[in-house]
Amino acid sequence: MRPLPELALYVHVPWCVRKCPYCDFNSHGIGSGSGADLPESAYLAALLMDLDEELTRSDGRLIHSVFIGGGTPSLMSADFYARLLDTLERRGVLAPDAEITLEANPGTVEQGRFTAYRRAGINRLSLGVQSFQAAQLAALGRIHDGDEARRAVDSARQAGFDNFNIDLMHGLPGQDAELALADIDTALSLAPTHLSWYQLTIEPNTEFHSRPPPLPEDETLWAIQDAGHARLEAAGLGRYEISAYARPGHASRHNLTYWRFGDYLGIGAGAHGKLTRREPDGTWHVERRWKTRQPEAYLRRADDPRGFEAGREPVALETLPLEFAMNALRLVDGVPLSLWEAHTGRPLDELTPHLAAARARGLLVEDAGRLQASPQGLLFLNDLLALIDDA
Template sequence: MLSLPPLALYIHVPWCVRKCPYCDFNSHTLTRALPEAAYIDALLADLDAELPDVQNRALTSIFIGGGTPSLISGEGYQRLLAGIGERMALAPDIEVTLEANPGTFERERFADFRRAGINRLSVGVQSFDNDALKRLGRIHDASEAVRAIATAREVGFDDINIDLMHGLPGQNMASALADIDQALALSPSHLSWYQLTLEPNTAFYSQPPTLPEEDVLADIQDAGQARLEAAGFQCYEISAWSRPGNEARHNLNYWRFGDYLGIGAGAHGKVSRPGAQGLDIERRWKTRQPDTYLARHHDPRGFLAGHRLLSRDERGLEFLMNALRLSDGVPSALWQQHTGLDETRLDAHTEAPIARELMFETRSRIQATPLGRLFLNDLLALCDDSVLARS
């Protein structure tokens, strides 16, 4: 009998108080009252349309991202999560994460989030330096960020991630390490620590700020890694650090090529199901514009903007693109379980990287070497080229 991968749910909330100049996510400045009730109705209808493909499969995690999901009230999330629970089985220890902005923080609102069933917060701090925050276009200052995290813990959140960027305009080694030290002083269970990149279709891309030189960026990376390791944090994924046992289960599901439904404006999903050749894997995405998404609620076309089945080569390469980000890689058994492909196909993808010592040669795990993780893009290009050469 075919074994399907774990199933998660991603929920997208597309509105922000203000669009940040570095952000390339599907986020839109809120220019009128938030249509909370209508959007939650649409999200549940969107989920209803997804259910036929995942009957009798329980959710292992829920992640509410954005945008700024903390703009929606605790009462709104109570109704949304109750509606999800009425439609799907939930794992007894389900992880439910909400992305939150310190600039939208109110004590009672966050207490309501906890009462609604949200048990993990991901707080978008980015920096504790007020000048850096201004340059990044953030609506909060350092004191608000500190207060938000402290208060979140007071109202019952034990599992808190802090989003922190480095390589910021005007940043040097001292200010980058000061950000890490302030984050560690707040005792988070998890840190997302990643370098600022200039993405297309952002204000920073069209008008690039002056960023630190490459040698400074490398020094910050090395010193920051040492500081985090000394504090007991493990780098389990390229930009994710946690205390032992506090890895983000939702994100681990992505890296292990698990399945996930995506509901909300611009949300993406991946669903596996039995097919003619053993396993079909489909990518699905929803209409992006919030007003269009809301209008689709009562439209016969529904919320789906597009979908496609992955080819055999796409399945293999996407699996490796995710799995090789993990420091420990993944058990080799997941290759066949989550792609439907046999070991011969795995060998075709990995022969060249193994020969160049970018991947370990082992039958038990699929794992990049330290050198491979340092040059991950080159490693993945070799995985792709290896298969193309045999086609």
């Protein structure tokens, strides 16, 4: 019988101090830096109810990673997370070696909480730095400066976090290759175990979409990507996914669950989840589910017999191959081809001629046992996916 994928948990905290103009996540500005007026107790109670509903669909699997994202999750107290993680442990669903990541804002409000977060059971931080340059931070609408970002890393390390990520963006308004590399060099001087380095994209339903800022030309973007990649690799941060670099043994377990087409529960306002469901007759299907987006509406659902779910949708069998490939081919090392049939239910023979065409164009590595993009394929991933989609 086909084994079910590894299971992860995503927890969404929808509030932030101020909505950034590039952000298309489900986040809601509170207009102050303290978070003191947030409905912390009510939101925790709703999350725990949401969690219990989700666990009925987990087929008894342990949760191997937890990622707490937002918004700005570090607006919540350490006690909030201690109670959440204690509930997971008491339910007996948290793997003993689970990776538990909290997204944190580098602003000074949250830094004093790092020690308490570590004691609560969080063992990995993801710091939303984005840039160390004043002009670029201002253009992005960030509320911290470069010095606060550096102090945040120092505070995290002093609090006992020996595993942390720095989020860094490139292709920013007014940024050239020299400024982008200066950001990388500053990040490297702080010795992170993981660095997410991705290009700013203009997303619908954002302020940048309605009022686009001037962005670097394509030639500059290519120069930034080439030089930045070389700089990170030379510093010992290996690229394991299109936008993710890590020191040996520190690739994000939660991210790998996504890219390997694993399963994840989603709790919190607007959270999404993906589950592989096994029926009593041995058949299976993949389903995506999502929760009520607006925080106030989500809290009201605690007293609603409908629960927190806003919608669900089965992934059509004919779209599974492309969905699987869109995730797996982001990984620099790809995945074993044996996972193709396991995750899509389609015979590998259907894919074989399309793999040959992709290899002929230099988009896949010459390895009959792996689905793995070549360096050229990573650069032209859409072309590679178009070939796979024809299968």
